[in-house]
Amino acid sequence: xxxxxxxxPTPDEARALLASAGSYGRSATAGAGWPAVTFLLGNGAASxxxxxxxxxxxxxxxxxxxxxxxxxxxxxxxxxLIAFNRSTKVGFGKRWTVxxxxxxxxxxxxxxxxxxxDGQNILGGSIAAAVLLVSSVSCAVxxxxx
Amino acid sequence: MSxxxxxxxxxxxxxxDPGVQHPRHRISELIHxxxxxxxxxxxxxxxxxxxxxxxxxxxxTDSALSKQISTLEEAGLVAVTKAFVGKRPRTxxxxxxxxxxxxxxxxxxxxxxxxx
Numbered sequence: 617x618x619x620x621x622x623x624x625p626t627p628d629e630a631r632a633l634l635a636s637a638g639s640y641g642r643s644a645t646a647g648a649g650w651p652a653v654t655f656l657l658g659n660g661a662a663s664x665x666x667x668x669x670x671x672x673x674x675x676x677x678x679x680x681x682x683x684x685x686x687x688x689x690x691x692x693x694x695x696x697l698i699a700f701n702r703s704t705k706v707g708f709g710k711r712w713t714v715x716x717x718x719x720x721x722x723x724x725x726x727x728x729x730x731x732x733x734d735g736q737n738i739l740g741g742s743i744a745a746a747v748l749l750v751s752s753v754s755c756a757v758x759x760x761x762x
Numbered sequence: 763m764s765x766x767x768x769x770x771x772x773x774x775x776x777x778x779d780p781g782v783q784h785p786r787h788r789i790s791e792l793i794h795x796x797x798x799x800x801x802x803x804x805x806x807x808x809x810x811x812x813x814x815x816x817x818x819x820x821x822x823t824d825s826a827l828s829k830q831i832s833t834l835e836e837a838g839l840v841a842v843t844k845a846f847v848g849k850r851p852r853t854x855x856x857x858x859x860x861x862x863x864x865x866x867x868x869x870x871x872x873x874x875x876x877x878x
Contacts, residue, residue, distance in 0.1 A: 624789060630875035633799065637869065640800050641807030644819040648808065699847060702812035702854070709809055 644703070651701040652708070653760045655693050656715060660752020662689035663723055664745040670730035671741025679730075705762050715755040722747040789875075792837055793868045797822055797830045802865050805840065805857045813853035831855065839864055 625633060666686025673679040726744035733741055793802060800820045805811055817827050834840040839861035843854045857865065 625794075625872070625875060627876050630872040634869065634872050634876060637799070637803040637806075640803035640819060644804035644811055644815060645808050648811075648815070702852065703815045704809040706807055706809050 645705045648703040648705050648708075649759050649762060651697055652704075652712070652715075653756045655697040655701075656719075656752050656756040656759065658693040658696075659690055660719065660748055660756070662686050662693065663719070663726070664748040664752070667726040667730050667745040667748060668741055670727075671733040671737060671744075672735055674735030707762075711759065711762070715759070718751045718755055719748070722751055788871050790864065790868055792833070792839075793864060795830070797826065798834060801827070801830055801834065802839065802857070802861065802868075805855060806862070806865050808856070810843075810854045810856045813855065816855060834861070 663686060666682060666689075669682035669686070670679050673682050722744065726741075726748055729737060729740045729744045793799060797820060801816065804816055804819045813824075813827070817824060820827060822830075831840060831842065835842055838858055841856050841858050843856075845852050845854070
């Protein structure tokens with residue numbers, strides 16, 4: 617393939633450039649999503665299991681131990697995300713807002729259920745934990761497929 | 763070379779052929795340079811790219827990459843953000859809105875050429 621000048625590609629060169637453009641794009645973002653996926657799964661697991669533990673806790677001490685353990689893991693996940701989420705795929709900012717909202721709304725409801733349970737509302741706590749699980753896994757799968 | 767549409771040559775008619783101009787005359791020299799083309803192709807599919815990730819993709823030295831990024835930044839096609847995570851410096855890159863427009867236009871011109 618030759619061209620008359622460097623800035624005037626032949627049709628074959630143009631096709632090769634278009635193919636390479638797609639290849640560069642895929643290569644550059646191939647590993648970009650995994651820290652966010654890891655965060656979504658880990659944060660979902662911590663908040664879901666934490667909800668169950670706090671719901672089942674019959675004492676104030678048990679409730680706070682469960683809450684501290686949950687918050688500790690959520691903090692670890694956040695630190696991991698900040699440290700390793702260097703590159704992001706196009707549209708990540710908008711998707712991230714959706715992911716956080718999809719987790720935060722059921723999380724607030726779950727904390728209200730767990731906070732008023734006093735070891736009694738096992739069904740409510742289980743449902744809240746299940747919603748957190750489904751929400752987090754759905755967001756993680758969505759991001760992993762991007 | 764710069765025109766109303768970012769860094770593209772004026773799309774007026776070629777001399778002696780009013781109203782018709784071969785798309786190869788509309789290729790942006792700024793974007794067509796191989797390393798800069800690779801940089802923009804990589805950034806186009808990302809919201810932000812870390813300098814190291816971009817370097818590994820484009821496969822050039824740090825200094826060569828920095829030089830081309832500076833050219834693109836001066837042209838307003840790429841935005842560079844420097845920050846620290848702990849004690850480690852982190853340089854993030856992204857296409858500006860003008861950069862996305864110019865890149866899309868460049869691909870459109872290439873498709874026209876590829877179509878014969």
